[in-house]
Amino acid sequence: AVKSDDSYAVINYEKWALAPFDLNIEPQRITLNNFHFEHDSTQYLNINGAITQAPEDTLSVALNNVDLGYLLSLVKLEGISFGGMISGNINASALQSSLPMVEARINAQDFSFCKGVMGDADINAHWNSDSARLEFTADINETLQDTTRVNGMYSIKDNELMLDVEANNTDISFLNDLTSSFIDNVDGHANGHLLLGGKLNNLDMEGVLLADA
Numbered sequence: 001a002v003k004s005d006d007s008y009a010v011i012n013y014e015k016w017a018l019a020p021f022d023l024n025i026e027p028q029r030i031t032l033n034n035f036h037f038e039h040d041s042t043q044y045l046n047i048n049g050a051i052t053q054a055p056e057d058t059l060s061v062a063l064n065n066v067d068l069g070y071l072l073s074l075v076k077l078e079g080i081s082f083g084g085m086i087s088g089n090i091n092a093s094a095l096q097s098s099l100p101m102v103e104a105r106i107n108a109q110d111f112s113f114c115k116g117v118m119g120d121a122d123i124n125a126h127w128n129s130d131s132a133r134l135e136f137t138a139d140i141n142e143t144l145q146d147t148t149r150v151n152g153m154y155s156i157k158d159n160e161l162m163l164d165v166e167a168n169n170t171d172i173s174f175l176n177d178l179t180s181s182f183i184d185n186v187d188g189h190a191n192g193h194l195l196l197g198g199k200l201n202n203l204d205m206e207g208v209l210l211a212d213a
Contacts, residue, residue, distance in 0.1 A: 012070065014039050028052060028096060032059070053097040061090040068108060079201030080161070080177070081115060084108035088123075102127035102134075111140055116174030118148055132157055145169055146189060163196040167209060178203060188212055 002023040009016050019036040030051040038044035042065055049059035069083040088106035104125040111121035119142030128135050133155040140148040149166040167190055175186040178196075194207035 011039075012067075029057075051095045053094055055094045055097075055101060058091055058093045059095065061092075063087055063089070063106070068111075077200055079199070080203070081112070083112035083115075083117075084110050084121065099129040100127060101129070111138075112174070114174040114177035116171060116176065118142060118171055118174065119146065128153075131155075140170075142171055146171070159200055160198060161196070161200055161203065163194075165194040165196065165207075167192050167194060169212065172209065172211070178205060
């Protein structure tokens with residue numbers, strides 16, 4: 001068993017405090033309690049629970065106002081970027097089994113894709129053990145009238161992303177990064193349907209978007 005003392009880390013020039021926590025590692029069971037990492041009480045990551053093969057043992061992660069872009073930089077996604085300040089909950093169970101279960105409900109303020117800010121997003125995600133991929137939906141609202149609905153999946157094994165985008169007066173500045181080889185200065189809002197898919201560093205696009213005049 002490990003019991004930590006108070007400590008801190010500097011992330012992006014900001015001091016984050018790590019409260020004392022308990023970590024216990026046993027054969028087929030890892031328990032983590034009271035892991036609380038925070039900055040100025042307004043941003044935090046909190047983790048409690050157990051990692052086992054049993055579906056009744058849950059690891060719970062609570063996030064508040066955490067930088068999505070920084071978190072994803074730790075796993076080094078190449079070719080695309082996501083951003084925003086995220087809050088919400090992730091619950092995972094049976095993580096040591098062949099059929100892990102993971103569900104997440106996340107809100108992202110000023111959510112961005114490929115450096116284009118699209119609005120505030122409500123994201124629901126789960127791990128599909130049968131297909132070994134993360135599946136998710138996102139409802140993104142810039143205003144009550146400017147909305148985007150995204151259904152997607154990400155395969156960790158194949159490093160492939162698929163996005164099905166329904167645009168309703170959607171800010172399309174995210175297309176700049178995706179079309180930079182043949183067009184630039186994409187701006188404005190558009191309606192329509194767009195499919196994005198492929199390796200993260202080589203996404204294909206198809207669909208029809210009608211830009212506002």
